[in-house]
Amino acid sequence: MNYVLHYSTISKNAGAPQLLRFLPAGKTKSQSSAARRFAGEFQGGDLLKKTILDLNRMAAEGEKITYLTCYDYLTAKYQERAGVDMILVGDSLGMVLLGHDTTFPVTMEDMLNACKAVRRGAPNTFLIGDMPYMSYQVSDEQAIENAGRFIKDAGCDAVKMEGCNPQISGRLKAIAEAGILVSGHIGLTPQFAGQLGGYKAQGRTADAALRLVNQAGELERAGAAMILVEGVPAVVGKAVTERAGIPILGIGAGSYTHGQLLIYADMVGYYDNFTPKFVKKYADVGAELLRGFTDYCREVKEGKFPDDGVHSYKIADEESKKLERLLNGL
Ligand code: KIV
16 A cells, blocks of 8 residues: 655654654545544645644744634534634634623533534534533543543544633643643633633733743643633733744734634624624624525515525426316315
């Protein structure tokens, strides 16, 4: 059997390129998507399934990583088609999908169902499941068990957990030592909104900024595979990124981070309860939906939809005549 070699630098500290993996040449189309997820599909010289090695290489080579949230199958399909590198099934699902005011009510079941749907829509994208409030705070055992469910039951590649204090670093270490990739999350961490005094930008004094730089170091030493930095000045995003040996992703953290995350429903103009300052709108899906729904309602009321010549099933002429006779004979 012929094998295809792929090389990748694993991190900017790794020096010489390292062997990524061997793939049986041409073993592609007939593989199931599950098999492809593990083997990596070889197509046109590229492995389609993104792994942590790809993300490390991008960070090391200065190729920006694209990262969006997603909560459902259809949107995931479009995101993968668009070439998004990473998807986060965030606990923002609670607000965007379920209509809660905060992320606190989100359950493991909510998260796992969404992750499974997203994985079906985006089999080759690096997928991160967000550990919901109180799914990792209680004990190492609880944290490992719940993190494991994201990988084992929902097909995620990694999990994300918010915050940095001795307890959270310990939990992150325990999950990483169980063999699971973990993303840290520092800065504006919604699960700590009570302690932060609300949803406010973080790191806006020199001391607070330095604390965030130190927190990133602490999470990296605990075994984080990557860190998400949220809601901080660009200079803080830069300071964290320059000192990191792992990919740093930013949401509202300026342009220096290795990758950029946005909540997809914000950047396509779908979620309109509020829009954070750092969001750029790339589409107006909400306006399009509203136009479509309004036109539909009007046309149904006016008897314009459905048009039986276009939107209706046909019956053969003789069957139609026979039906008429039968109905008349009733
Ligand atoms: O839940 C989420 O989508 C998140 C982002 C806001 C960073 O954690």
